[in-house]
Amino acid sequence: MNANIKIFDTTLRDGTQGEGVSLSVEDKIKIALKLDALGVHYIEGGNPGSNSKDIEFFERAKHIKLNNAKFVAFGSTRRKDTDVETDAGLKRIIDCGMPVATLVGKAWDFHVHTALQTSLEENLAMIYDSFKFLKSKGLETIYDAEHFFDGYKNNPEYALACLKKAEDAGADWIVLCDTNGGTLPGEIYDIVSHVCSIMTTPIGIHTHNDCELAVANSLTAIQAGARQVQGTMNGYGERCGNANLCSIIPNLQLKLNYPCLTEPQLQSLTSVARFVSEIANVHMPVNQPYVGVAAFAHKGGIHVSAIMKDSRTYEHIKPELVGNKQRVLVSELAGQSNLMFKAQELNINLNMEQAQTKEIIDRIKAMEHQGYQFEGADASLELLLRQASGEIEEMFTLESFKISVEKIASQAVVSEAIIKIKVHGETVYTVAEGNGPVNALDNALRKALIAYYPSIQNMHLSDYKVRVIDDKVATAGKVRVLIESSDFNNTWSTVGVSENIFEASWLALIDSIRYALIGQTQIKHESEKQKERFGLVNH
Known part of the structure; x- marks a missing residue:
């Protein structure tokens, strides 16, 4: 059995930076409770004091008892050329009363010069001072090393020096961030392996999906030695999104044998993913792996005939493991197997030996030729089947x-x-x-x-x-x-x-x-x- 992996959810913070995602305080509370029930270990709620919404959220979060997770407040290392004792952002993190703080700090020399417009030495001092200060206040601390992979490829000595400063100051976690989402899995493996070999502080991974590699990069980092993975439900996030925890968690647990959640918690993954989609009012892709409504849907007659014998013929896992279910679609590609499966599912008595079944197939094919699609209209399909079997009368x-x-x-x-x-x-x-x-x-x-x-x-x-x-x-x-x-x-x-x-x-x-x-x-x-x-x- 591999080591347990800690799941860090940032849907309420990084996820809300995605286009079209806006959550009220009530929305954030509802999602936080669902995430806690799911069994994630950290829930990043936002930046206390950055806006009225996050101020209210953290005020209410003080009175919420979580069973599995810890609330996390997000912020940045102290401002350049200021004292930690007077830094407003760090003070807000302490005052908000959360047990865990995540601080983002630069790890790419280009960003230090261009974005912060300060010296490399001052950036190192900002990292050290900030974590030393928060640790003195009794907080669990996480260093999000922003742009770490770009920084490492440009100036490895300096990028590693940033990590060492956080470690020397007592940071509990050091998280390597692929902030621009441009790093490839092979690079991730080599760099994370090296970092894990020289650091004593446990390592985490935070990836973005700009090359559609966020999930792959997160899994690769875990295989290279990282023990915390950050992401969002349904992959919400800025630009192309963050790493999708709905794919990462089952891949870790079911494919790579890294424990993350209990079996009952994993079985709630689909319902939580869809709940978050509803609350965020963001359409969930039907073909989203593991939790999408089409993730275990079968349309071709040959496929359906096979899965009726053994679902392993066309399903890589049992959908129930993640709380999803098998679906059979009826369309112009359908054969008798599809209708038999659908009829059994609906407790409709169809005799496959009768000409009636062929008539139903022919009628469905003719309707689809006219433009009908029944994949997304199960109720219309059920009415057709019940009418054909003589179960219903015209109302x-x-x-x-x-x-x-x-x-x-x-x-x-x-x-x-x-x-x-x-x-x-x-x-x-x-x-x-x-x-x-x-x-x-x-x-x-x-x-x-x-x-x-x-x-x-x-x-x-x-x-x-x-x-x-x-x-x-x-x-x-x-x-x-x-x-x-x-x-x-x-x-x-x-x-x-x-x-x-x-x-x-x-x-x-x-x-x-x-x-x-x-x-x-x-x-x-x-x-x-x-x-x-x-x-x-x-x-």
Whole structure:
């Protein structure tokens, strides 16, 4: 068994420097609690005193009891030509009450001259004085040697002198930073190996992803002797991002046999990654390794046939180890294996010997040829399968709908939808407004159905996407509409395709509502079965 590796999360600090990432204090608290439950060892919360948000965060952090992690305050070595006792940044770190401090200090002579505009000797004194001062106050300290690898390649003697100064001052960790993200794995291994051979203080690694090597460089550094790895959830960070802990942690633990988290903690990785994505309001790539929704998704019929025999044929780990799950996609590439797997997953009785199955495949292929995609619309696919197996009945049918959009000078645009549908043999006619045509259509349909299906009030449309399928014919091309809907417990997606955006929206919308109503009907039927089983139904 290899040595334990300490995980240092800087999502709340370095991660928020990524484009499009902005976290409120409440957001940061929520994420910190999730990270603690995940089992990371250090949570860097920000720079105390740099802005009102971080001031409030650290004030609240004083009263939060963490079970696994330590809160870390971030700052810089003292200013040039000043005394540590009067340095405002160091004073804020001490006053914020956190048990750990990370100080960034220059390790590249070019940066010392160009960015700090001071002498090499003064920079060494800044490093030594700052860590000596914080250690005298009882803090655990971490030296982030900024631009270390660039500095080492340019002037190795000076870069190593910076590390030695921090070590002499009592720093608990020395972290080598590839701040510009331009170092290659072979260079990382050689340099980290050398540093570990001459230093007694434990070494950490902090990499950026500008060459898409941050994860590889972090793993290489650990193999070379580093014992702390810094990164962010989902790889958030400035420019191309930081090293992605969602890939680093399972690679270390499952591939390289370096313990990081407990097994139950590792199994929560996917849910934590998606939670952080939701809170940060940043789209999570479906193909993100380990934790993405497509990380263990299979589409080709040959692949699916193989994984039904043994998942190891096309999966490098069991997805449950990181809290993810296997998915089978049904598309124009699908064969019987895909449908069999999907039907079993949904507890739908499909007989593979019947012509019915081939008809379903042919229908799906024909629909995809028209522009449908079911990979991201599981609810529409499930409706198709249940209809084909005769499990569901039509709950309502459309007779007509009309949409109007009106703009009166200097006033807001008003959208109105008029719908006529038939429910249980009765014709229902409703009118509703919305903040857009689709919203008006949604409101009118709900208004028509709520008397018959009251549970519909618990669901809402949570996302709406439009894609032009054939942009060569410009505005005359087909569009694909993907609608995501949610209730208190679940989220589901449906799809509609048409040359008319409103018809495509309608098709996706009615699938969404039908899916919700079928779910409620199934729950009701199960409830009735339970009552009957215990003699609670009057006949």
